Amino acid sequence: MSRKQAGPLGGRGKKASDALTSFPVRGTGRSYSLARLKRDQPDLAKRVMAGEMSTYAAAIEAGFRACLVRHPATVEGFLRAAKKHLRRVSAKI
DSSP, X not given: OOHHHHOTTTXXXXXXXXXXXXXXXXXXXXXXXXXXXXXXXXXXXXXXXXXSSOXXXXXXXXXXXXXXXXXXSSHHHHHHHHXXXXXHHHHHO
């Protein structure tokens, strides 16, 4: 097929009209996380709506968000953050 026969799309399949429309909607924002909680974990969504927990904490508990640990860029800062994180994790067990 020649370029002229292919037309304005070039003959290489369907082109997306907009770069934003060619990707599925995902995110890490509060509204997206709350919508996903309502869809996948309604019990956690109710707790968020009641103010019992944050959307971030509920997303971590649901398993679709990772728990991030921030610390100063020193060995001491890392050790302090690691101890705090491990205390929090062991309290849940």
